[in-house]
Amino acid sequence: MAGTPALEIRDLHAWYGESHVLHGVDMVVQPGEVVTLLGRNGAGRTSTLRAILGLTGSRKGHILINGVETIGMPTHRIAHQGVGYCPEERGIFASLSAEENLLLPPALKGAGQGMSVAEIYEMFPNLEERRHSPGTRLSGGEQQMLAVARILRTGARLLLLDEISEGLAPVIVQALARMIHTLRAKGYTIVMVEQNFRFAAPLADRFYVMEHGRIVEAFGAKELDSKMPVLGELLGV
Numbered sequence: 744m745a746g747t748p749a750l751e752i753r754d755l756h757a758w759y760g761e762s763h764v765l766h767g768v769d770m771v772v773q774p775g776e777v778v779t780l781l782g783r784n785g786a787g788r789t790s791t792l793r794a795i796l797g798l799t800g801s802r803k804g805h806i807l808i809n810g811v812e813t814i815g816m817p818t819h820r821i822a823h824q825g826v827g828y829c830p831e832e833r834g835i836f837a838s839l840s841a842e843e844n845l846l847l848p849p850a851l852k853g854a855g856q857g858m859s860v861a862e863i864y865e866m867f868p869n870l871e872e873r874r875h876s877p878g879t880r881l882s883g884g885e886q887q888m889l890a891v892a893r894i895l896r897t898g899a900r901l902l903l904l905d906e907i908s909e910g911l912a913p914v915i916v917q918a919l920a921r922m923i924h925t926l927r928a929k930g931y932t933i934v935m936v937e938q939n940f941r942f943a944a945p946l947a948d949r950f951y952v953m954e955h956g957r958i959v960e961a962f963g964a965k966e967l968d969s970k971m972p973v974l975g976e977l978l979g980v
Contacts, residue, residue, distance in 0.1 A: 747810040749774045749901050749932040750795070755804035757794040764790045764799070766956040772901075772949075777923060777933045779943040781978060782953035788936040789831070791953070792903045795934075796821050796828055808901065823851050827899030831906045833890040835878040841889055842874040848897050857898035866925060867892055884915030891922065902926070904935045908942045916942055940978065952977055 750772040757765040765787050772778045780788040794802050797818045806813050808824040822828075836844055842860075850857055864871035867888045873881055881889060887907055894902060908916045916939070923946050926933060937943035943950075944967060952960035954977060962970050 746774065748772060748807070749776070749809060750934065751805070751807040752791075752795070753805040753807075755791070755794060755802065755806060757790055757799040757802040759790075759800045764956050765794060765802075767804070768794075768953075768956070768958055770951050770958060770961070772932060772934055774932055775927065775930050776948045777927055777935065777946055778949050778951065779935045779937055779947040780951050780953060781937070781940070781943070781974070783978060784938075786953040787956040788953050789905055790956070792828065792905055792934065792936060795903060796826060822899070825851060825898065825900045826903065827894030827897060827901070828903045829890050829894055829905060829907060831909065833886050835881070835886050835889060837877060837879040839878050840875050841870055841878055841881060841885075844878045844889055845870070845874075845893055845896060848893055850896075851898045858892075858895045860896070863892045863895060866895075866922065882915075884911045884918070887911065887915070887919065888922075895926075900930070901932045902934070904933060906936055906938060908937065908939045920946060940974075 748771045752768055752770045755765055755768040756763065768791055780791060782788050790799060793799050795806055797816065802814065804814060808826060811824055813821045813824060839847065845860065845863065869885050870888055870892060873885060878886070878889065891907065907919055920942060923933060935943060947964060949963050951958050959977065960970065960973060
């Protein structure tokens with residue numbers, strides 16, 4: 744018998760003001776999985792991540808995190824279920840050093856033990872070297888590493904990562920791929936929104952494809968080759 748999913752979404756609808764952006768999304772993510780949301784810009788992928796945390800204007804349906812219904816919870820209570828969100832804009836504070844940015848968020852009550860600063864610096868040696876630098880003086884890749892590292896320190900075990908490879912040099916993208924492998928090996932559950940198919944394809948255990956606020960395809964990594972013609976039509980890959 745399968746265990747409790749880390750994330751289960753059923754018939755999720757979400758709105759920004761009068762705009763209906765999600766139209767009955769269904770998806771399941773098991774503990775320790777890496778799942779990628781694919782789709783063209785405007786398909787509803789980022790809105791799905793934001794809806795999980797209650798950051799859309801309104802929502803209805805069911806969102807269960809480790810079996811706990813969260814659809815009626817405010818964002819801070821959802822986060823305390825062990826959820827960490829890395830938005831596309833990263834949210835690095837210019838007036839704080841890299842290490843001050845890292846230490847800023849408090850540990851999540853009820854979540855697991857977060858990574859220590861020493862463990863984070865072992866995973867991200869660049870951040871240790873730049874720990875005294877102002878946050879926005881870091882390179883784009885270092886800022887992205889800092890944004891993810893900040894979540895890991897809080898104790899979150901379900902990570903929502905939005906376009907973490909966007910606009911970064913290939914060497915940094917490779918480092919982020921190694922990070923995803925390491926986190927999976929440590930038992931983290933990861934939901935990624937990615938435009939960079941070449942980055943996402945070798946990392947994910949399963950894929951969901953979105954179009955017009957709906958899931959239109961769902962398949963495992965073993966089916967990826969057979970799904971390429973469909974993905975070519977839906978994504979232009």
